[in-house]
Amino acid sequence: MKKLPLLGGLTPQQFLRDYWHKKPLLIRQAIPGFTPLLSREALWEMTTRDDVESRLVTHFGSRWQIQHGPFAQLPAATKKRWTTLVQGVNLHHDGADQLMQQFRFIPDARLDDLMISYATDGGGVGPHFDAYDVFLLQAHGKRLWRIGANTDRTLVEGMPLKILKNFTPEQEFILEPGDMLYLPPQFAHDGIAVGECMTYSVGFRTPSFQELGEGFLHFMAESVDLPGHYADPELEATRRPAEIGSAMLAQVAAQLDKIRPSKDDVAIFLGEYLSEPKPTVFFDPPERPLSLARFIQTAGKRGVALSRKTRMMYAGRHVFINGESFVAGRADRAALVPLADLRRLDAAGVAAASPDVQETLHAWYQDGWLQLA
Template sequence: MSIEARTFADEHWGLAPLLTRREDLSSTFEDLLSVDAVDELVSERGVRTPFARMAKNGSLTARENFTDSGGFGAEVTDQLDSAGILAAFADGHTLVLQGLHRLWPPLIHFAGELVRDLGHPVQVNSYITPASSRGFDPHYDVHDVFVLQISGEKRWILHPPVHQHPLSHQPWSDRKDDVAAMARTTPTIDTVLREGDSLYVPRGWIHSAQALGDTSIHLTVGMSAFTRYDLLHHLVSTFAEDARFRSPLPVGIDLTDADAVAPHVRALLADLVSALDENDAPVNREHAVADRVGRRFTEVTRPAPVRPLATIGSMAALSANSVVGWRPGLHARIVDADDAVTVTTRTKSVRLPAVCASAVHQLHSGKDCVVGELSGLDTDDALVVVRRLLREGIVVPRSSPVPPTD
């Protein structure tokens, strides 16, 4: 039976797997990817490595076996070769299409919505496995995943972590023996996913999969969760502005002698406690850490794409009745000043007259806005401001213009 989002967040996120059957969902995944879509991506879209790889029995397939030049006018040498993929696939090699949240429109929109729901970065790969073939050995990932079974059947075997909540620099290959030993024990989950089924696998959980019968296609939706360690990392970085923590260790110290280093570690911890207790340091550091984490989040996520030609057309046809909205997924810092309001995104900073502040905040709320109804601006000024924000990719056209009223 499907569960509420709050229950998933409290009882499964980062903690325990969750199996959901097709009959418990209100919809399936046909709108995200299909067998025909995979064929189209491989044969007609000019996909290049590293957006694809192949593997068999846990080993990667040599790239030259499934890529080739695109021919006249597209002489790049690493485009997918559909005939090469056919031969390798028939020989039991699994095809992995990577970064589909950047390639395939339904998954671009799906990933964007999921980022907004989860608050963490998302990626989408697809695994296309020949009948009765295994792609990779038992392993764990350093990110959480949702497995969405698109077609065929695949048997999934899950074992508990040997290293809970692994960080990105703590891959399963560092613990091969422990992983292999755990994989020989009784599994926590041993199940077959069929079309429309899904499985949540927290990072660190050991898993392997094998296609059954016909070709199996599934999506792996990876979620790279920000962690408490990330907060700690950014907290420590705020101390770079404090001279106490930039001072050198003594001349002549033996850094290979733990007893010689230990007193300096204890002194450092004491200074950290003292620094955290000083004046308004806790509040200031909280804001500094939040700002750093926010900047990192915007670096690794992307807003919804814009349509350049359609936007140019909307700018030309813009009227008081046109409807626009903030570009989905675009993170920005808005600063009000006496003489201006500034919108700063990951890639640019746009400065507008202070009279535009209310309109900018109205747009930033995420609600669709009628141009002629923007707060604090007359129609002519609103048209100028919206054209500028459309040009900069900060707002986007939302729908057909609202019919004029009598």
């Protein structure tokens, strides 16, 4: 897929400076003449799979309901006011993956997935806000968007969805195929299908600091090294046997104070955390993998490309792929960094790579993490 304009004449730098995390942006014909990458039937088929995360939201009568897939059957397309949401379509469809790659002016560490929302007339998920940035690209039909900078976060009680109780829209737009709406985090919005429609949502990761903190402590638990045992040779008799003494508290506190993460610790944790595939992701190794020698020969002519399911990043001398990390020397980085940035390495790059890198590429090929281009 060729590079698309996307931002309505704005450069990525201008968009990030003036809109990102700041205010909404409506872009008419962000992708002129855009048509759906998947048919309705192909999308529905994805909701039957247990390796695809999907949800069904209905608003029949005055009752909201949400169900989680996989689904043996969805409501009829002629029935109004229902929506199915299919997460991570980019993991399962080349066209969706290529579309999401158009948004890589935002770092991979932040880019999450492409979700497709199919809705019948009147369908939606109610007025709500998200904790992350999102691009909403209309793919088929029309959708009415009502948006507003609501400061009232009160939710309707007793609902299976987080629906705002006092939503006050400030602007309304009807999006047609090719139109796109960007919304920053915490900006309230309500999308309502006008007839049958499909909307593609490109979302971004915003892990909470609590989530990161808990993950980091778990990560550090595997590398903590505090030799020795608690000792109190100067212990004196006590009249308060249930009290934890101040000397014990001070000694333990002094030992725990030695646990001080380095910048490398943080980099390794974050790289492994951000590159870890989601639980529903399964890789497809080749049925008849080539031997190392044959793989190097073939890749040296065709190049290699990362699987659309693979997450690969780097920080300094550290390289991360699918939750694993290793240190790469300067020469090896010459091959691995372009592979991470471009998600492919051409034949010349493979041929010029060190034997260690070539063996690593072969191991990733055997695991289904990359394939021959």
